[in-house]
Amino acid sequence: MSDTHAQTVAFVRDTMLPAAAPPIRESGAVRWLRENLFSGPVNSILTVLGLLILWFLVATFWDWFAHSVWNASSLTECREIISATWGPDARGACFAVIRERWNQYLFGFYPQHLYWRPTMTFGLLMVALAPVLFSASLTIRRVVLVITTLVTLWAMVVLGAPAGWLVFAAIVLAAGLILSERNIAWMLPFSIVYPLLGVWFLWGGTLWGPIFVLVGPALGWVAWRLLSRLSPLLATVAAIVVTLIFWLVLAGDAARDAEGLLSLSIESVRSDRFGGFLLSLTIGVAGIALSLPLGIVLALARQSDMFLIKSLSVVFIEFIRGVPLITLLFVASLLLNYFLPPGTTFDIILRVIIMVTLFAAAYMAEVIRGGLAALPKGQYEAADALGLDYWKAQRLIVLPQALKISIPGIVSTFIGMFKDTTLVTFVGLYDPLKSMSDAVRANVEWKGIYWEPFIFVGGIFFLICFGMSRYSMYLERRLQRDHR
Numbered sequence: 001m002s003d004t005h006a007q008t009v010a011f012v013r014d015t016m017l018p019a020a021a022p023p024i025r026e027s028g029a030v031r032w033l034r035e036n037l038f039s040g041p042v043n044s045i046l047t048v049l050g051l052l053i054l055w056f057l058v059a060t061f062w063d064w065f066a067h068s069v070w071n072a073s074s075l076t077e078c079r080e081i082i083s084a085t086w087g088p089d090a091r092g093a094c095f096a097v098i099r100e101r102w103n104q105y106l107f108g109f110y111p112q113h114l115y116w117r118p119t120m121t122f123g124l125l126m127v128a129l130a131p132v133l134f135s136a137s138l139t140i141r142r143v144v145l146v147i148t149t150l151v152t153l154w155a156m157v158v159l160g161a162p163a164g165w166l167v168f169a170a171i172v173l174a175a176g177l178i179l180s181e182r183n184i185a186w187m188l189p190f191s192i193v194y195p196l197l198g199v200w201f202l203w204g205g206t207l208w209g210p211i212f213v214l215v216g217p218a219l220g221w222v223a224w225r226l227l228s229r230l231s232p233l234l235a236t237v238a239a240i241v242v243t244l245i246f247w248l249v250l251a252g253d254a255a256r257d258a259e260g261l262l263s264l265s266i267e268s269v270r271s272d273r274f275g276g277f278l279l280s281l282t283i284g285v286a287g288i289a290l291s292l293p294l295g296i297v298l299a300l301a302r303q304s305d306m307f308l309i310k311s312l313s314v315v316f317i318e319f320i321r322g323v324p325l326i327t328l329l330f331v332a333s334l335l336l337n338y339f340l341p342p343g344t345t346f347d348i349i350l351r352v353i354i355m356v357t358l359f360a361a362a363y364m365a366e367v368i369r370g371g372l373a374a375l376p377k378g379q380y381e382a383a384d385a386l387g388l389d390y391w392k393a394q395r396l397i398v399l400p401q402a403l404k405i406s407i408p409g410i411v412s413t414f415i416g417m418f419k420d421t422t423l424v425t426f427v428g429l430y431d432p433l434k435s436m437s438d439a440v441r442a443n444v445e446w447k448g449i450y451w452e453p454f455i456f457v458g459g460i461f462f463l464i465c466f467g468m469s470r471y472s473m474y475l476e477r478r479l480q481r482d483h484r
Contacts, residue, residue: 067092070099074445097449098456101440105457108275108430114267116161118278120169121201123152125285127176128194131187133471136478141180149173195289202282203271207264208255215254216246271349275430275439277460283353284418290357291417292410295364296403300394302369313365320362326423328355333427352424360417367413371406372398404479411472415465432457 037047067086072078078094086092098105107115126148134141152173156166172190179186196210220243227235259265274282301313320328332351375398383393403410425435437453440446 064091064093068095069093070095072096073100075447075449076445093452093455094449095452095456097440097446097452101446104440105276105432105436105453107278108436109273110275110278111267111269111273113160114269116156116159116165117201117204119152119155119159120161120165121198122281123148123155123169124172124194124201125198127173127187128191130176130180131184131191135184138181141184142177145173145177145180149177200266202269202274202278204266204268206255206259207266208258209251212251212255212258213247216243216251219243219246271347272429274349276432276436279349279424279429280418280421280432282349283356283421283424286353287356287360287417287421288414290353291360291364291413294357294361295368296399298361298365299368299372302365303372317362317365320359321366325356325359325420326426328359329423329427331355348427348429352427352429356417356420359420360413363413363416364410367406367409368402370409371402371404374405375401404476407472407476407479411468415468418465418468419461432460 038044067082067090069078069081069092072081072094073096075094075097078092078096082090082092103112103115107118110118126144130141130145134144149170153166153170156169161169176187176190193214196213200207200210220239223242224235224239227238298313298317301309302317304310304313329352332355333348336346336351379397379401380393383397388396422431422433425431425433430436430439433454437457440453441449
């Protein structure tokens with residue numbers, strides 16, 4: 001114990017001070033400003049600079065936005081309205097071009113009486129994605145599907161969808177909502193067949209084509225079952241060969257014969273009629289869906305101990321990453337036909353999707369390889385200790401952890417690929433940013449319009465990319481297991 005006593009010190013307080021209110025700077029909004037915006041000299045200077053930049057932007061562009069016109073039939077009429085309302089020297093945005101030409105920015109040159117088909121297609125896309133993206137949260141899944149159902153059906157009614165297709169969409173959307181409440185796994189069969197249905201809805205033609213595309217893997221599975229007892233490798237090769245032979249040799253003739261017996265066709269739409277956000281979403285969704293599994297395969301191949309597999313994957317990844325995407329698009333548009341038999345027709349959008357998928361898959365492979373390299377060696381040793389073979393170890397232990405680590409990089413690659421869909425303007429397709437704006441400006445009524453289309457298109461791109469970014473953050477929080 002201490003030898004110091006109250007008698008040996010100059011002063012010892014024998015009463016408690018009354019409680020005092022905290023200083024103003026330590027509570028409320030003042031405290032938040034002090035901690036977040038003015039916590040030090042550098043932070044204070046940056047805050048003041050940010051406020052000055054914000055003030056400059058508002059002072060420069062506020063009148064242009066405030067005087068905007070949304071109801072006019074031409075750029076000349078817009079300027080007349082602005083001059084009559086705000087004075088001859090006033091300036092203002094003419095967003096009436098969006099009101100007049102919104103259909104071109106959304107659907108391109110797609111037939112106007114068929115606008116309901118892309119609307120229904122992307123509405124059903126949310127039903128197909130629900131068991132994949134929102135399987136863990138019933139509340140989020142319910143909100144997404146309810147909003148999708150209401151918006152899709154309302155838009156189809158406004159766009160003049162036939163009663164039969166309206167009933168079909170209502171049944172599928174309602175079934176998706178009911179199944180999501182009971183057992184989310186029951187929705188997976190629709191998610192599997194949706195890509196073929198989506199292609200049929202967008203391009204039209206006969207339904208027998210997608211049906212016989214499904215027959216190919218079914219025959220391959222039969223071949224695998226018959227030969228799996230003899231040799232798993234031989235069974236796998238046989239399944240692939242049978243599927244490819246059926247697709248390349250028999251599927252087309254079988255679809256035409258079946259169509260002759262029972263017609264299941266809808267009006268066809270050529271690929272050159274696609275444009276705007278319909279084109280960007282079609283390429284983006286297909287590229288995202290195809291590049292992720294291909295990127296996983298390439299990442300595993302680059303990590304392989306087999307020299308040939310590893311060498312081929314390294315050459316592919318480094319070549320694709322070393323070539324600009326625009327070069328690959330030109331190859332898809334111009335040079336690819338030289339390597340095909342005479343008279344062969346290869347859809348331009350399909351060619352672009354293939355090149356975009358290969359380009360994104362090369363970057364995806366490196367992102368996933370980083371996740372694989374971040375795993376401790378003990379995880380691989382644990383899989384070996386459990387007696388798991390290579391594929392079971394990858395599926396059950398390695399890949400789930402690697403993909404969780406790689407989520408930010410994967411979503412970043414998706415966002416970059418979706419924005420890169422605007423580069424298809426250089427191969428003659430009508431992207432929403434440049435080609436479609438040029439097509440709108442080609443009309444004499446809107447000749448001279450410039451910033452308004454870019455702002456509108458940029459805003460939609462931002463909303464889509466921001467949604468992907470927020471979903472990435474949600475997925476990271478849901479899969480976080482480090483400190484639980």
